[in-house]
Amino acid sequence: MSEDITTSGAEPWPSELRVQNNGLLLKVTFDDGVFGTISSERLRGASPSADKTRVPHPGGREVAIVAIEQIGNYAVQIGFDDGHNTGIYTWKLLRSLATH
Amino acid sequence: MVSKDEILAALAGVPGPDGKTPLVQSGAIDGVTIRDGKVFLAIRVEPSRARAMESLRGDIEARIKALPGVASALVTLTAEAAPGAKPAPGVKPAAAPHAGHAHAAPAPRGRAIEGVKKIIAVASGKGGVGKSTTACNLALGLAHLGLKVGVLDADLFGPSMPRLFGIAQKPALAPDGKKLMPVETFGVKVISIGLLIDDNAAVVWRGPMVVSALNQFLRDVEWGELDVLVVDMPPGTGDVQLTMAQNAQLAGAVIVSTPQDLSLIDARRAISMFRQVETPLLGIVENMSYFLCPHCGGRTDVFAHGGARHEAEAHGAPFLGEVPLDIVIRETSDGGAPIVAGAPGSPQAAAYIEIARKVRARLFEAAGAERAAPRIVMG
Numbered sequence: 477m478s479e480d481i482t483t484s485g486a487e488p489w490p491s492e493l494r495v496q497n498n499g500l501l502l503k504v505t506f507d508d509g510v511f512g513t514i515s516s517e518r519l520r521g522a523s524p525s526a527d528k529t530r531v532p533h534p535g536g537r538e539v540a541i542v543a544i545e546q547i548g549n550y551a552v553q554i555g556f557d558d559g560h561n562t563g564i565y566t567w568k569l570l571r572s573l574a575t576h
Numbered sequence: 577m578v579s580k581d582e583i584l585a586a587l588a589g590v591p592g593p594d595g596k597t598p599l600v601q602s603g604a605i606d607g608v609t610i611r612d613g614k615v616f617l618a619i620r621v622e623p624s625r626a627r628a629m630e631s632l633r634g635d636i637e638a639r640i641k642a643l644p645g646v647a648s649a650l651v652t653l654t655a656e657a658a659p660g661a662k663p664a665p666g667v668k669p670a671a672a673p674h675a676g677h678a679h680a681a682p683a684p685r686g687r688a689i690e691g692v693k694k695i696i697a698v699a700s701g702k703g704g705v706g707k708s709t710t711a712c713n714l715a716l717g718l719a720h721l722g723l724k725v726g727v728l729d730a731d732l733f734g735p736s737m738p739r740l741f742g743i744a745q746k747p748a749l750a751p752d753g754k755k756l757m758p759v760e761t762f763g764v765k766v767i768s769i770g771l772l773i774d775d776n777a778a779v780v781w782r783g784p785m786v787v788s789a790l791n792q793f794l795r796d797v798e799w800g801e802l803d804v805l806v807v808d809m810p811p812g813t814g815d816v817q818l819t820m821a822q823n824a825q826l827a828g829a830v831i832v833s834t835p836q837d838l839s840l841i842d843a844r845r846a847i848s849m850f851r852q853v854e855t856p857l858l859g860i861v862e863n864m865s866y867f868l869c870p871h872c873g874g875r876t877d878v879f880a881h882g883g884a885r886h887e888a889e890a891h892g893a894p895f896l897g898e899v900p901l902d903i904v905i906r907e908t909s910d911g912g913a914p915i916v917a918g919a920p921g922s923p924q925a926a927a928y929i930e931i932a933r934k935v936r937a938r939l940f941e942a943a944g945a946e947r948a949a950p951r952i953v954m955g
Contacts, residue, residue, distance in 0.1 A: 489854075490950040499609045499616070507947070540609060542616050543652065544952045548822040550854035552952070557611055567854065 489567055493552065499540030502554075504574045512574025516541050520556050522573055523563030533558060578645040580608050583615060586639050593621045593629060599636075606654055607955030613647035615640050618954045620654045629653055654954075689794055692726070692802045694827040694939050696858060697820060699850070701842030703811035706863040707832045708736035709909045710899070711808040713925070714830065716916035717932025719763045723803040726758060726765040728793050730820060731810035732779050732786055735770030742912020747771050750798040757798050762917035767797050783815040790819045804939065811842070813849040821853035827939060828858035830896065835862055835883035843887065854947075858896070858938045860888040861931055865898035894938065897931045899924075 488506040496503055502519060505511040520530070520539045533539065543555030547564055555561035584600050592602030599605065599619070606618035617640065621629045633651050640649035689695070698711035711727065719725040729737040737743070741761050748757045758765035769779060769789065781789075799805065807824070810816050820826060829850045833843035843860070850857060862884030867876045878901055888895040899905070905924050908915045916925045 489947050491948070492951045492953065494951075494953040495607065495955065498611065537612065540611050540616075542609065542650070544954070546949055546952065548853055548855075549825065549947075549949075550821070550852070552950075557614065557616070566852075 487568065488571060490570060493544055493570075495541050495544065499542060499557065500538055502541060504570050506571065506574075510571075510575060514570070514573045516556065518573065519554060519565070520558075520560065522565075522569070523554075523560065524565070524569065525560070525563040527562055528560060530560070531558065578610060578613065578615065578643050580610065582643060583608055583610075583617070583640055586643055587636060590632070590636060590639070593619070593625050606953075609954075613645055615646055615649045617649070617651045618654050619651065626653055688825045689799060689805070692799055692805050694803065695805045695807060695824045696935070696939065697730075697807045697809050697817075697826055697829040697850075697855070698832060699809040699817065699829055699846045700811055700832045700839070701813070701844070701846035702833070702839045703734075705832055705834045705839050706899070707811070708740060708808050709905065709914075710830075710832045710861055710863055710928075710931075711806055712737065712740040712909070712914050713905075713916045713928040714932055714935065715764050715804075715806040716762055716914055717925075717929040718804050718806070718936060720916060720920055720929055721932055721936055723936065724801055725763075726799050726802045726805045727767070728797075728805055728807045729766070729768030729770065730790060730793070730807050730816050732769045732781070732789060732816070733810060735768045737766050737768040737808060738770040739912060740909055740914060741766050743768075743771060745771075755796050755798040756792075762914070765799065765802070767793055786815050787819045790816060791823055794824055804936075813845055817846075817849060818853075821850075821855060826850075826853075826855040828856045828935075830858050830935060831860045832863050833860060833884045833887070834864045834879040835877070835881050836879040837883070839879070840883050840887055843884070847891070847893075856938075857891075857893045858935055859894035860884045861896045862898040864901040867901040870903065894934060896934050897927055899927045899931075 488508045488510065490504050491507045492505040494503040500516045501513050502516065503511060503513045517538050519541070539556045539558045541554060542557050543561065545553045547553050551564045551566040553561065553564050587600050588598065590599045592599040593604050594602065604620045606620050609616040617636065619629070633653055637649045637651045640646055698707055698714065700707040708731065715725050715727045727737055729735045743759050743761055743766060745759060747759050747767060750757050756767065758767040759771060773779065807820060809820065831843050831846055833839045847857060864879050866881050867878050869876065885895045885898070902924055904922070905915055908918055915922060916928050919925055920929070
């Protein structure tokens with residue numbers, strides 16, 4: 477029971493999600509001032525969806541982000557141009573991807 | 577290869593969302609993405625204009641597709657609050673209208689419900705701890721304090737609200753013929769699947785049906801102006817809980833537990849779930865806290881005592897109060913005349929009103945309880 481399970485408010489939240497470079501980059505800025513940029517390929521690879529099998533784009537080009545939608549208070553759902561749009565990315569996951 | 581300038585040039589002459597300013601000059605274009613001849617364009621529109629913009633969207637897609645070097649075009653409408661309108665706290669209007677278009681983004685989620693200021697969940701983890709009784713009397717307590725209150729019975733498999741509130745009538749259709757009117761009783765607006773089916777009928781549904789019914793209760797019920805919508809959750813941490821966390825903007829959760837370990841274990845699971853979905857914990861209620869014998873006046877701690885308070889303290893969560901195991905509460909609940917409405921001056925009602933007071937304070941007075949949603953910028 478060492479984990480504090482009550483407070484939501486302690487962990488950093490994103491203040492802005494900005495899709496850049498024709499959908500190839502996602503810049504995430506957090507409310508504690510930390511920011512980081514995640515490539516669309518890395519995001520696609522980190523999709524927590526159960527259905528994330530990939531069919532590579534012809535020519536091996538990178539996937540691009542085409543949609544971002546907020547889910548409740550805790551995550552966003554990101555759509556890619558290969559049709560994958562079921563991955564739900566929590567603030568925590570975005571933080572980890574943006575800072576590591 | 578088509579360029580962004582060529583696309584914008586092709587859209588010259590297309591009116592913007594206000595119908596006057598040309599689209600290109602209106603600032604409503606949120607981003608143009610070109611990938612291998614595929615063009616993605618996002619346009620910000622006010623939700624009220626979304627339907628009208630739907631035909632324009634097709635026109636814009638056709639214009640882009642007609643350009644040489646364009647393999648396909650996808651135009652999405654992104655909702656935006658009306659200029660000058662104060663956005664609901666913590667809400668990012670998102671996504672396109674679900675107009676059934678093949679390209680349409682998934683149905684908007686995580687939005688607030690129009691007119692409803694705060695949505696709170698009453699949950700327990702374990703069943704049978706008096707969660708619905710607490711939700712009912714908490715809602716009446718909030719109404720007693722002068723708030724406009726609604727109750728959404730999210731326990732589709734075991735709806736208790738019709739009995740607790742003593743409602744026998746079926747909900748009426750709203751004047752528009754599409755939405756459902758909640759049934760108003762004791763000054764509280766109530767909707768429950770139990771109002772739509774027979775008392776003894778069972779709801780035998782798989783998850784997707786449950787999710788769709790809950791979304792209808794959220795969006796297709798004419799809630800009107802509410803300060804608080806109290807959601808009575810079923811036990812557990814499954815489809816219903818996840819749907820509410822994803823599709824409603826929950827302002828917080830109240831956890832109900834008896835003092836016994838068996839109940840507290842599941843209460844912890846519920847707390848952990850709300851934490852995962854970033855829903856603030858408003859506090860813990862200890863129900864069936866003790867039993868005062870009406871005959872001898874002696875007190876028995878049937879389910880032990882103080883467990884929920886201890887649990888709250890251990891996690892730095894507010895303890896909202898204890899409600900004794902009391903035959904008056906049981907009788908008024910089964911009788912459809914809830915104690916806070918029927919006898920607001922009674923000591924039993926006072927316990928609930930005190931809990932409501934603390935919940936209200938946490939909801940409306942605590943600064944920074946809710947955090948702003950991130951801005952989402954495509955472009």
